[in-house]
Amino acid sequence: METTNEVTPPVVPPIPVVAQPMPAQPKKPFHQTVGFKVLLIAILSLALLIPTVFIDVLSSERKANASEAQREIASKWSLPQYVTGPVISIPYSVGNNNYVQYVLPKNLNINADIKSQTLHRSIYEAVVYNSEIDIDGSFTFVNMMPEKVDSLVVMPESAKIKVGLTDLRGISDKISVDFGGKTYDLNDGGIDANIQSTSAIVDMEGNSLISYGDKESVALGKIDLSQYVDSTDVPFKMHISLKGSEALCFAPVGETTVIKVKGDCPNPSFNGSFLPAERKVDKDGFTASWKVISINRPYPQSFNTDKSAEITESQIRVGMRVAVDNFQKTDRAIKYALLVIILTFVAALFVELKTRRPISALQYLLIGLALVLFYSLLLSISEHMAFGLAYLIAAAMTVGLVTLYLVGVLKVKRQALMIGGLLAILYAYIYVLLNLETYALLVGSIGLFIILALIMYVSLNLTKKEIIPEE
Numbered sequence: 093m094e095t096t097n098e099v100t101p102p103v104v105p106p107i108p109v110v111a112q113p114m115p116a117q118p119k120k121p122f123h124q125t126v127g128f129k130v131l132l133i134a135i136l137s138l139a140l141l142i143p144t145v146f147i148d149v150l151s152s153e154r155k156a157n158a159s160e161a162q163r164e165i166a167s168k169w170s171l172p173q174y175v176t177g178p179v180i181s182i183p184y185s186v187g188n189n190n191y192v193q194y195v196l197p198k199n200l201n202i203n204a205d206i207k208s209q210t211l212h213r214s215i216y217e218a219v220v221y222n223s224e225i226d227i228d229g230s231f232t233f234v235n236m237m238p239e240k241v242d243s244l245v246v247m248p249e250s251a252k253i254k255v256g257l258t259d260l261r262g263i264s265d266k267i268s269v270d271f272g273g274k275t276y277d278l279n280d281g282g283i284d285a286n287i288q289s290t291s292a293i294v295d296m297e298g299n300s301l302i303s304y305g306d307k308e309s310v311a312l313g314k315i316d317l318s319q320y321v322d323s324t325d326v327p328f329k330m331h332i333s334l335k336g337s338e339a340l341c342f343a344p345v346g347e348t349t350v351i352k353v354k355g356d357c358p359n360p361s362f363n364g365s366f367l368p369a370e371r372k373v374d375k376d377g378f379t380a381s382w383k384v385i386s387i388n389r390p391y392p393q394s395f396n397t398d399k400s401a402e403i404t405e406s407q408i409r410v411g412m413r414v415a416v417d418n419f420q421k422t423d424r425a426i427k428y429a430l431l432v433i434i435l436t437f438v439a440a441l442f443v444e445l446k447t448r449r450p451i452s453a454l455q456y457l458l459i460g461l462a463l464v465l466f467y468s469l470l471l472s473i474s475e476h477m478a479f480g481l482a483y484l485i486a487a488a489m490t491v492g493l494v495t496l497y498l499v500g501v502l503k504v505k506r507q508a509l510m511i512g513g514l515l516a517i518l519y520a521y522i523y524v525l526l527n528l529e530t531y532a533l534l535v536g537s538i539g540l541f542i543i544l545a546l547i548m549y550v551s552l553n554l555t556k557k558e559i560i561p562e563e
Contacts, residue, residue: 126445132456133441140464170220174288174404176404178255181253182248182317194287194396197229200346206340223334223340254287265333276314284312287310287403289403346384349385361412432515433463439514439515470483
């Protein structure tokens with residue numbers, strides 16, 4: 093039996109496979125990194141606030157020009173009219189000293205009918221008016237005369253009846269007063285610093301009118317009170333045809349004052365010390381009524397000292413000024429400029445990361461300047477037409493410009509149109525905020541929360557794509 097010696101080949105252990113390292117990704121230039129683009133957006137956004145501030149200053153200047161034009165029109169037509177009275181002034185003396193006792197009406201009823209019209213100067217306009225005012229009521233003189241002291245001499249035969257007015261140029265016809273059955277004419281103009289104070293008379297912007305009108309102007313006439321000094325109810329009535337601008341105001345000088353005003357202005361404002369007890373405003377005009385009693389205001393029914401400030405400040409006011417809300421709304425829109433710029437830049441950055449098509453710093457700057465130019469367009473166009481239409485035109489021009497530019501930069505129409513649509517939605521959202529008053533902060537805060545949530549969500553996927561390379 094044959095035997096064979098077979099040699100068993102040695103067992104060669106397997107050669108371990110060493111994992112080959114992934115090829116290194118080429119390092120991006122710093123100016124193409126996300127960090128650089130975020131820094132660039134921050135710097136450009138802050139830098140673009142500078143021209144935005146200039147536009148805000150320009151808006152304030154244009155608003156001042158509009159107010160000055162309105163004041164100039166008012167100064168030539170007639171100023172806002174503050175009507176005080178009628179008031180009876182009775183001279184008296186104690187020894188060698190002379191005084192005047194003022195007596196206010198017991199009952200005062202005022203009915204005013206206002207017809208407004210609009211005058212223009214250049215591109216600006218102002219509301220002026222003609223008014224027909226009927227005033228009636230009664231006076232009582234019991235317990236209203238000066239206190240009896242030695243050497244007191246009262247001169248009721250030299251009394252005067254006075255009506256305080258801001259601007260006597262606004263009187264369109266002779267004023268006659270039926271007092272106790274007798275007719276007296278108010279043919280004289282004068283000054284009485286005790287019943288009306290021009291320092292308390294201001295325009296709609298709160299500016300004093302003292303440099304524009306006669307100081308403490310009154311229309312007055314002489315009246316003989318000799319037979320009425322012990323009377324408790326002396327009736328009177330009068331009619332005033334009065335021109336003015338911006339506002340018509342009345343002082344509630346009666347112990348009981350009832351004021352009724354109607355006019356054709358569709359957007360009046362009611363302010364002053366008392367708001368109307370009743371009001372109705374529609375497209376055809378307005379009606380409003382007030383009732384004020386003496387305890388509601390800080391001056392008595394008779395006095396011999398200066399009560400001008402108290403009387404003037406107690407007046408009710410019906411304003412009829414042309415609304416210049418285009419300037420206010422433009423100012424409010426400018427406050428959202430930084431938000432619009434940042435969101436547009438962020439959208440452009442997301443599109444840049446997704447499409448891998450870089451947008452240079454210069455191109456970001458040009459986009460930002462187009463967004464800033466929107467506010468200049470809005471300001472200039474709104475001076476010639478309604479604010480809503482001006483906003484639509486300015487927004488359409490800006491959205492169109494930015495969209496077309498991004499089409500050229502990205503070479504992808506879909507992505508550029510998406511940014512344009514986002515910008516259009518953003519402008520629409522801001523327009524809604526501009527027209528909201530009470531709920532503007534609430535709606536704005538909720539909207540910003542939703543926008544931030546969307547940005548955070550979109551940024552998650554884009555950040556992952558940027559950090560984890562594709563195999």
